[in-house]
């Protein structure tokens with residue numbers, strides 16, 4: 448059985464005091480949610496304070512990206528070592544906003560993933576197609592490229608510290624959620640790709656989150672699908688009660 452993992456990606460939202468207040472508000476609401484692994488990913492600026500607020504709780508903290516060097520002349524970048532030092536055990540890599548707004552390529556994302564893992568972080572690695580790619584029948588090609596290029600060079604042992612997040616770009620922040628059937632179809636396809644690369648045991652073990660307009664009222668039906676192993680949540684993770692309600696759907 449794969450333990451569901453539900454993560455909140457706070458993106459570029461919340462000032463430090465607001466982020467800490469959200470963490471403090473969330474803590475008691477999900478304190479008994481032992482059936483689910485919970486992660487929140489604040490901005491770099493808020494990480495340290497949020498991690499301190501959540502120390503000793505059942506909510507882990509993650510970054511939203513991590514660069515491929517430990518330190519040095521890389522203006523505005525943050526290393527996995529710095530994330531860990533600030534209290535993170537996780538980071539997101541390959542979010543569609545990194546791919547499409549900031550131009551992160553498959554090659555760079557593979558480097559980021561490998562360096563984060565080698566640095567001791569666990570990674571939520573995101574994949575997902577654009578609407579025009581889905582409409583023009585290229586969805587499977589895109590997912591395959593992102594998985595094959597993204598996971599290149601990893602060992603099966605590395606994979607134990609990776610969660611995949613399927614986030615169709617057309618569903619992110621749009622209010623348009625993939626149907627449970629659409630999500631399940633891509634999750635099954637993705638798991639088969641992992642099987643081809645790493646074998647049946649690794650494919651069975653890896654958790655695949657869904658992301659894209661997840662809310663309390665669609666979480667349970669998505670999670671009921673056998674290959675949906677949790678969520679990466681954007682907008683609905685910015686309020687303690689709505690994020691807690693999504694977590695409760697996983698319990």
Ligand code: PGA
Pocket residue numbers: 456614618619620621622658659660661679680681682683
């Ligand atoms: P959303 O974002 O829940 O606001 O659609 C999801 C994500 O980008 O991780």
